[in-house]
Amino acid sequence: MNKDMSLSSIAVLIEHREKQIKDISYEMLTLAHKIAKIQGLEITSIILSDNCQSIADTIKSYCHNIICVEDKLLEHFNTQLYLPILSDIIVKTHPLLTMIGHTGFGTDLAPYLAGSLSMPLITDIFDLEISPEKLLVRRSMYGGKVTAEFISKKRPAMVTVRSGSFEKVFALSSAIPNLSANIQKLSFTIDPTIPEKFKFLGYGEVPTTGIDITKADIIVAVGRGIKEQKNLAMIENFANDIGATIACTRPIIDAGWLPKDRQVGSSGKTVKPKLYIALGISGAFQHISGMKNSETIIAVNKDPEAPIFSVAHYGVVGDLLKIVPLLATKIKELKS
Amino acid sequence: MDIVVCLKMVPDTSETEVRVDSSGKDILKVRLIYTTNEADNYALESALLLKEKSGGTITLITVGEPKSDEILRMGLAKGADRAIRLTDSLFEKGDAWVTAKALYYAISQIKYDLILTGCIATDDGYSQIGPTLAALLNIPSAAYVNKIEVVDNFKLRVDRELEGGILEKKEIPLPALLTIQTGINTPRYPSIIGIKKAAAKPIEVWDAKKLNIDPNSFESLVELEKMYHPIVESKAEFITGSEDEISAKLTDIIKEKVGL
Numbered sequence: 001m002n003k004d005m006s007l008s009s010i011a012v013l014i015e016h017r018e019k020q021i022k023d024i025s026y027e028m029l030t031l032a033h034k035i036a037k038i039q040g041l042e043i044t045s046i047i048l049s050d051n052c053q054s055i056a057d058t059i060k061s062y063c064h065n066i067i068c069v070e071d072k073l074l075e076h077f078n079t080q081l082y083l084p085i086l087s088d089i090i091v092k093t094h095p096l097l098t099m100i101g102h103t104g105f106g107t108d109l110a111p112y113l114a115g116s117l118s119m120p121l122i123t124d125i126f127d128l129e130i131s132p133e134k135l136l137v138r139r140s141m142y143g144g145k146v147t148a149e150f151i152s153k154k155r156p157a158m159v160t161v162r163s164g165s166f167e168k169v170f171a172l173s174s175a176i177p178n179l180s181a182n183i184q185k186l187s188f189t190i191d192p193t194i195p196e197k198f199k200f201l202g203y204g205e206v207p208t209t210g211i212d213i214t215k216a217d218i219i220v221a222v223g224r225g226i227k228e229q230k231n232l233a234m235i236e237n238f239a240n241d242i243g244a245t246i247a248c249t250r251p252i253i254d255a256g257w258l259p260k261d262r263q264v265g266s267s268g269k270t271v272k273p274k275l276y277i278a279l280g281i282s283g284a285f286q287h288i289s290g291m292k293n294s295e296t297i298i299a300v301n302k303d304p305e306a307p308i309f310s311v312a313h314y315g316v317v318g319d320l321l322k323i324v325p326l327l328a329t330k331i332k333e334l335k336s
Numbered sequence: 337m338d339i340v341v342c343l344k345m346v347p348d349t350s351e352t353e354v355r356v357d358s359s360g361k362d363i364l365k366v367r368l369i370y371t372t373n374e375a376d377n378y379a380l381e382s383a384l385l386l387k388e389k390s391g392g393t394i395t396l397i398t399v400g401e402p403k404s405d406e407i408l409r410m411g412l413a414k415g416a417d418r419a420i421r422l423t424d425s426l427f428e429k430g431d432a433w434v435t436a437k438a439l440y441y442a443i444s445q446i447k448y449d450l451i452l453t454g455c456i457a458t459d460d461g462y463s464q465i466g467p468t469l470a471a472l473l474n475i476p477s478a479a480y481v482n483k484i485e486v487v488d489n490f491k492l493r494v495d496r497e498l499e500g501g502i503l504e505k506k507e508i509p510l511p512a513l514l515t516i517q518t519g520i521n522t523p524r525y526p527s528i529i530g531i532k533k534a535a536a537k538p539i540e541v542w543d544a545k546k547l548n549i550d551p552n553s554f555e556s557l558v559e560l561e562k563m564y565h566p567i568v569e570s571k572a573e574f575i576t577g578s579e580d581e582i583s584a585k586l587t588d589i590i591k592e593k594v595g596l
């Protein structure tokens with residue numbers, strides 16, 4: 001490496017899939033700017049792709065350096081292909097901090113990469129501060145009921161960053177000096193047996209049953225608080241009366257009570273109905289990220305501390321099994 | 337196939353108040369109910385299904401206090417063959433790195449073709465220990481797996497879950513480590529006979545000495561400094577009153593927002 005960036009840079013792994021740069025990449029660049037400015041650090045984006053130029057062109061005004069490794073074998077993300085390349089880049093360029101998205105790709109890659117380098121890793125962070133003395137992050141624990149501050153005892157370190165925690169960098173462009181990254185193409189000889197042994201077989205999608213919850217104006221969503229599958233009938237009744245579509249949290253899908261295309265959240269669908277009624281849903285980050293932009297949110301939960309109340313417009317602390325039947329009766333009365 | 341399943345005992349906090357204790361570094365643990373971590377139940381079920389199909393053994397392993405024997409017994413009752421608990425003051429309050437290393441030292445002494453962990457522990461939420469353990473063992477891993485197919489006894493075809501329900505389909509040769517996502521199967525309940533049999537099975541307890549661990553090489557890389565309750569910027573208007581009054585008010589809101 002011709003440029004010595006020893007502990008003076010922040011490395012950001014640019015995530016992309018099927019030629020699209022993922023939002024998380026822009027969000028990490030925002031975080032990188034936030035800390036780089038204070039500490040006088042440089043931002044280095046790392047791109048592994050079969051076509052680096054188009055990605056580099058898109059992000060070059062948001063970082064100081066770009067390291068590209070281009071190879072047709074890098075068309076798709078593949079942890080086992082990424083590992084030796086990223087290890088090599090990190091060992092040679094020695095960034096103070098490496099950022100990877102806390103995504104389907106990042107959670108497969110980062111713990112392995114950090115582990116093989118014996119490097120401190122703090123996962124799923126939503127905030128980070130660096131000073132000469134300290135590298136501090138904030139993350140959730142216990143399903144969002146607690147926030148914890150962690151410090152890294154060593155540098156360099158690695159973090160995985162929670163989606164949606166930061167604005168996208170181009171939204172802040174006024175605050176960012178006009179950059180045009182120095183692009184460096186690295187050649188790396190990929191062991192051809194790796195893509196054979198760890199063969200990428202394609203992307204798959206969730207089968208659909210014909211109902212598209214993203215098109216619904218009104219959604220009644222249920223969580224584990226409905227307790228038993230048989231209580232679904234009562235909820236369906238109520239949903240019918242107000243013309244709502246039924247959706248749910250992941251545990252309801254896992255239990256097989258509703259088909260997968262009814263799931264709202266990070267590993268399900270993102271919805272934005274006029275009205276979202278959340279019944280017995282705790283409000284885990286992965287669920288909230290899929291419904292927080294609904295126009296009106298009503299949440300019924302017996303736990304006053306349930307995080308769902310942080311995004312709700314109307315909250316009811318109570319037993320849904322008592323309230324929903326009463327509500328259904330009132331709606332029926334009103335309609336007749 | 338010989339399979340190792342890593343199980344963690346976690347407090348169920350989904351419906352209970354969580355309070356930070358006076359140290360500011362942990363939650364108050366009294367009154368909490370402990371269970372097997374959700375994803376680990378699915379990992380164990382995957383192991384049981386593979387064993388039913390093609391034979392082999394299942395070894396359960398946990399890093400934890402004596403009370404974690406409970407989840408090991410539950411796993412034995414469901415059909416696992418062997419259970420090991422790793423316990424030492426060196427492992428207590430360790431970070432993900434320390435836990436992964438303890439597991440690494442123990443599993444290095446066991447014959448295995450496949451290691452299964454959960455994709456995430458519901459208490460700390462790291463999503464880290466599985467792939468870190470694989471890196472230490474120098475075997476490949478795949479995270480957030482929600483489908484496993486064994487091909488010719490030496491490789492696996494897996495689906496990994498990405499955002500928005502998209503799957504990454506790939507192959508991975510054995511030996512390997514998979515972190516299992518919830519919903520991959522339907523975890524069974526143990527039978528009465530299984531529970532009786534499990535009560536008689538031994539639980540091996542291994543400490544750092546038994547594992548030949550040099551205490552000086554066993555330090556956390558990250559440290560929890562402080563815990564607190566998130567500042568909830570709740571904009572919610574809370575509707576109170578009797579259940580009847582609440583439903584009347586909710587009816588009004590629904591009518592106002594979407595008509596009826």
Ligand SMILES: Cc1cc2nc3c(=O)[nH]c(=O)nc-3n(C[C@H](O)[C@H](O)[C@H](O)COP(=O)(O)OP(=O)(O)OC[C@H]3O[C@@H](n4cnc5c(N)ncnc54)[C@H](O)[C@@H]3O)c2cc1C
Nearest residue numbers: 223224225249250265266267268280282287302303319320
């Ligand atoms: C990678 C990954 C992706 C994920 N993707 C998603 C996703 O896309 N969507 C998703 O939803 N989750 C997802 N999850 C799971 C998520 O982390 C939570 O576990 C899940 O959202 C919790 O569902 P819940 O609210 O139904 O259950 P719980 O968290 O168990 O909450 C149940 C709630 O019901 C309340 N309750 C109980 N009884 C009653 C009653 N009688 N009346 C009123 N309230 C009651 C309780 O107080 C509690 O708050 C994902 C997790 C991971 C690791």
Ligand SMILES: Nc1ncnc2c1ncn2[C@@H]1O[C@H](COP(=O)(O)O)[C@@H](O)[C@H]1O
Nearest residue numbers: 342398399453454456457462463464465
């Ligand atoms: N103390 C432990 N003992 C055994 N396995 C563990 C322990 N902690 C975590 N694991 C395993 O690692 C998985 C992921 O945990 P985590 O990385 O903490 O989210 C869990 O689902 C378990 O399978």
